[in-house]
Amino acid sequence: MTSILDTVSCLDGYDPNALRVDKAIAAIRACLSPVTQAERVPIRQSLGRVLAEDIVPSINVPAHDNSAMDGYAVRFADMQAGETRLTEVGAALAGRPFEGVVAAGQCVRIMTGGVMPAGTDTVIIQEITRKDGNRVVIPAGQKKSQNVRYAGEDLKAGVAVLHAGRALRAAELGLIASLGKAEVLVRRKLRVAFFSTGDELASIGAPLKEGEVYDSNRYTLYAMLARLGVEITDLGVVRDDPVQLEAALRSAAQKADAIITTGGVSVGEADFVKQLMARLGEVLFWKIAMKPGRPLAYGKIGNAHFFGLPGNPVAVMVTLYQFVRDALLHLAGRTDDYAIPLLKVASAEPLRKVPGRTEYQRGVLFREGGEWKVRATGQQGSGVLRSMSEANCFIVLEHERGKVEAGELVSVQLLDALA
Numbered sequence: 001m002t003s004i005l006d007t008v009s010c011l012d013g014y015d016p017n018a019l020r021v022d023k024a025i026a027a028i029r030a031c032l033s034p035v036t037q038a039e040r041v042p043i044r045q046s047l048g049r050v051l052a053e054d055i056v057p058s059i060n061v062p063a064h065d066n067s068a069m070d071g072y073a074v075r076f077a078d079m080q081a082g083e084t085r086l087t088e089v090g091a092a093l094a095g096r097p098f099e100g101v102v103a104a105g106q107c108v109r110i111m112t113g114g115v116m117p118a119g120t121d122t123v124i125i126q127e128i129t130r131k132d133g134n135r136v137v138i139p140a141g142q143k144k145s146q147n148v149r150y151a152g153e154d155l156k157a158g159v160a161v162l163h164a165g166r167a168l169r170a171a172e173l174g175l176i177a178s179l180g181k182a183e184v185l186v187r188r189k190l191r192v193a194f195f196s197t198g199d200e201l202a203s204i205g206a207p208l209k210e211g212e213v214y215d216s217n218r219y220t221l222y223a224m225l226a227r228l229g230v231e232i233t234d235l236g237v238v239r240d241d242p243v244q245l246e247a248a249l250r251s252a253a254q255k256a257d258a259i260i261t262t263g264g265v266s267v268g269e270a271d272f273v274k275q276l277m278a279r280l281g282e283v284l285f286w287k288i289a290m291k292p293g294r295p296l297a298y299g300k301i302g303n304a305h306f307f308g309l310p311g312n313p314v315a316v317m318v319t320l321y322q323f324v325r326d327a328l329l330h331l332a333g334r335t336d337d338y339a340i341p342l343l344k345v346a347s348a349e350p351l352r353k354v355p356g357r358t359e360y361q362r363g364v365l366f367r368e369g370g371e372w373k374v375r376a377t378g379q380q381g382s383g384v385l386r387s388m389s390e391a392n393c394f395i396v397l398e399h400e401r402g403k404v405e406a407g408e409l410v411s412v413q414l415l416d417a418l419a
Contacts, residue, residue, distance in 0.1 A: 018287055018288075018289045018356075019286045019287065019288050019289060020288075020289050020358070020399055021288060021289065021290050021322065021358045021399070022399075024286060024288055024296065024298075024323060025322070025323060025326055027298075028298055028323060028326075028327050029326065029327065029330060031298075031300075031305075032305070032327060032330050032331055033331075034187075034330060034331055034332065034333040034334075035187055035188060035190060035257060035331060035332065035333060036187075036333075037187070037188045038052035038053075038185050038186060038187050038188060039185070039186065039188055040183045040184065040185050040186075041183060041184065041186055042182065042183055043173050043176055043177055043181070043182065043183065043184055044173070046168050046173065046176075046184045046186050047168060047169070047170070047173060048167060048168065048169075048229040049167070049168055049186035049187065049189070049229065050165065050166070050167055050168075050186055050187040050332050050333040050334055051162055051163070051164050051165065051166045051167075051168055051172075051184070051185070051186060051187075052164055052185045052186050052187045052333070053164055053184075053185040054160045054162065054163050054164055055160065055161055055162035055163075055175075055176060055179070055181075055184075056158065056159070056160045056161070057155045057156065057157050057158070057159065057161060057179050058157060058158075058179070059157055059179065059180070060151045060152035060155065060156060060157050061152070061154045061155035061178050061179065062149055062150075062151055062152075062153065062154060063151060064097075064115045064116070064151050065115070065116040065148060065149070065150050065151050066113055066114060066115050066116060066148075066149050067092070067110045067111065067112055067113065067114050067116065067123045067147060067148065067149070068112065068123065068147045068148065068149045069112055069123055069125045069126075069147045070110070070111050070112050070125070070126050071109075071110060071123050071124050071125040071126045071129070071147065072086070072088070072107045072108065072109060072110060072123065072124045072126065072129060072136055072138070073092060073098075073102065073107060073108045073110040073114075073116055073117050073120035073122070073123055074086060074102075074107045074120055074121075074122050074123070074124055074138070075102060075104065075106075075119055075120055075121065075122070076121050076122040076142070076144040076145070077104070078104060078105060079122075079138070079140075079142050080140070081140060082140050083137055083138065083139060083140060084137070084138040084140075085132070085135045085136070085137055085138075086105060086106060086107040086135065086136050086138065087105060087106050087107070087134055087135055087136075088106075088107055088108070088109060088134055088135070088136050089102065089106045089107070089108060090108050090109070090117075091108060091109040091110070091111075092108050092109070092110040092111070092114035092115060092116075092117055093110075093111050093114055094111055094112065094113035094114050095113075096114075097114065097115040097117070098110075098114075098115075098117040100117070100118070101117070101118045101119045102117050102118065102119035102120050103119065107120075107124075107136055108120065110123060116148060121144065121145060121148070122142065122143075122144055122145055122146055122147070122148065123146060123147035123148055124136075124138050124142060124146075124147075125147060154178075155175070155178070155179065161175065162175065162176070163335075164333075164335070165333055165334055165335025165336060166334075166335070166336045167334060167336065167338070168184070168186070187332060187333040189229065189230055189231045189332075190230040190231065190257050190258065190328060190331055190332045191230065191231045191233070191255065191256045191257045191258075192225055192230045192231065192232055192233070192256055192257065192258045192259075192260065192328065193232075193233040193234075193235055193251075193252035193255060193256035193258075193259050193260070193304075194218065194221050194222075194225070194232075194233070194234060194235065194259065194260040194261065194262075195218070195234070195235035195236055195237065195238050195248055195252070195261055195262075196215050196217050196218050196236075196237050196238070196261070196262045196263060196311075197237070197238050197239075197240065197245065197261055197262065197263040197264040197311075198237070198239070198240060198263045198264070198311065199239050199240045200212050200213055201213065201214075201215040201237045202214055202215065203215060203236075203237065204219075215237055216313055216385060217262040217263075217311070217313060217316050218234060218236070218237075218262075220313065220316060220317055220385075220388075221260060221262070221316065221320065222234060224317065224320055224321070224325075224418075225260075225328075227418075228325065228328055228329070228332075229332075230328060230332070233252070233255060233256060235248055235251070235252060238261075240264070242275075242276055245264075245273075245276060246276055246279075246280065249276070249280055249301055249306075250280070250301075252301075252304065253280075253281075253301040253302040253303070253304040254302070256304050257303075257304060257305065257331060258304060258305045258306075258307065258324075258327070258328060258331065259301060259304050259305070259306045259307070260307045260309060260320070260324060261306075261307070261308050261309065262309045262310070262311050262316050263309075263310070263311030264308065264311070265285060265295045265296065265297045265308040265309070265310060273285075273297070273308070277297075277299065277301075277306075280301045280302075281299055281300050281301035281302060281306065282299045282300055283297055283298070283299030283300075283301070283306055283308070284297065284298055284299055285297045285308075286298070288319075289356060289357040289358065289399065290318075290322075290357055290358045290359070290360070291357055291358075291359045291360070291382075292310075292312065292314050292315040292318055292360070292380075292381075292382030293309075293310055293315040293316075293318045293319040293322075293360075293382070294310070294315075295308075295310050296308065296309065296310070296319055296323065298323075305327065305331065307320075307323070307324050307327070309324070310382070312382035312383045313382075313383060313385040313388075314362070314381070314382045314383065314384060314385060314387060314388055315382040317388055318360045318394075321340075321394075321413075321418050322360065325418065326338075340413045340414075340417050340418060341413070341414075341417060342396060342411040342412070342413060343372075343411065343412050343413075343414070344409045344410070344411060344412075345365065345372045345373060345374050345409065345410065345412055346371065346372075346373050346374070346407055346408070346409055346410075347373070347374055347375070347395070347404050347405075347406060347407065347408055347409075347410045348366075348368070348373040348374060348375040348406065349375050349376065349406050350403065350404060350405055350406050351376060351395065351397065351403065351404035351410070352403055353397045353401055353402055353403050353404060354402070355399075355400055355401060355402045356399065356400075357399060358396070358397065358398060358399045359395075359396075359397040360394045360395070360396060360397075361376050361380055361394070361395040361397065362376065362377045362380065362387040362388055362390070362391035362393075362394065362395070363375060363376055363377060363391055363392075363393045363394065363395040363412060364376075364377060364390065364391060364392055364393070365392055365393045365412055365414070374393065374395055374410060374412050376395065377390040377391050378390070391415060392414065392415055392416070393412040393413055393414050393415055394412065394413040394415070395410055395411070395412055396410070396411040396412065396413055397410065397411075398411070
């Protein structure tokens with residue numbers, strides 16, 4: 001297996017002292033191999049899962065030519081330059097087709113979804129017609145084949161409609177069900193273990209001792225990982241003790257595809273963790289040219305991918321969204337485009353920014369006078385978790401960019417798009 005260090009070092013512009021965000025993402029991606037194991041599950045259990053097979057219809061959908069509207073099925077050849085009068089000879093309901101053949105001068109009452117009767121090729125919507133005894137009066141100006149849905153118009157037998165590697169949403173579940181399939185083959189769920197590190201962390205519900213803080217990171221991590229559809233193992237809080245930390249990492253590596261820790265990767269702390277990682281696997285410690293979230297560790301412990309995130313709450317969320325999310329979705333087998341869209345909107349206020357790093361400021365996207373604008377949430381410190389709670393987007397200020405004046409366009413990532 002190629003060394004992680006070899007893989008990363010060959011990237012253009014690699015600098016462990018100030019690694020650009022895009023270089024770090026590419027470096028991690030180069031070291032990932034998606035899971036290959038798959039399982040067949042009932043359709044309703046496949047929501048959010050990654051498809052492990054192409055879906056190829058064995059039938060056409062719809063199976064027959066049918067009406068898109070309530071009205072009358074007619075032969076277009078019968079249409080006159082002026083009004084046309086046709087004799088109504090029966091009805092075609094959804095699931096109850098007309099059994100005969102429509103002859104010249106005749107029509108059939110038809111409901112939405114009803115099979116087109118033999119001999120007909122056009123549907124006249126009922127709203128524009130009038131009845132005259134058993135005769136249906138149709139105005140001029142009709143078009144051939146109007147209001148007809150053809151067999152295979154939605155899905156054609158033998159033509160793949162979904163490809164392996166795609167995440168299944170509500171529409172895909174309905175599409176698969178429309179083919180009569182009760183089960184679908186999906187990649188197994190990715191297994192992710194995580195824990196917080198630090199002697200200063202207290203569990204919620206316990207009284208705080210002097211110098212302690214409640215461990216919020218595990219709860220934000222749990223919520224973010226749950227939205228990604230992975231199997232989650234919460235290993236709790238691990239103290240700053242080499243024996244406990246080694247035991248936790250070894251345990252996590254045996255049961256998980258990926259391990260996420262918070263804390264222990266900043267200057268000084270990283271030296272302690274580096275010695276431990278040298279025995280357990282191959283891990284790189286980076287300083288990322290970004291704010292918040294400068295310290296980041298990535299590597300492998302056994303077969304598990306390791307992500308060491310900073311300890312500050314906002315930095316945890318930013319680094320997971322910007323680095324770990326991409327890695328986990330790739331590991332899970334996604335091959336569709338799951339990049340988070342960057343929208344361009346006007347900044348409602350000046351924003352401070354230093355060139356030479358990517359900044360993820362917490363923002364509020366809002367509409368003013370019919371125009372979308374964005375403003376910062378206020379204090380942007382990496383420990384101010386309230387800034388994430390108040391935000392509905394990240395304001396992404398690119399590596400080379402300096403300060404932003406009010407009215408300038410900036411890039412935003414919607415937080416609801418990050419799952």
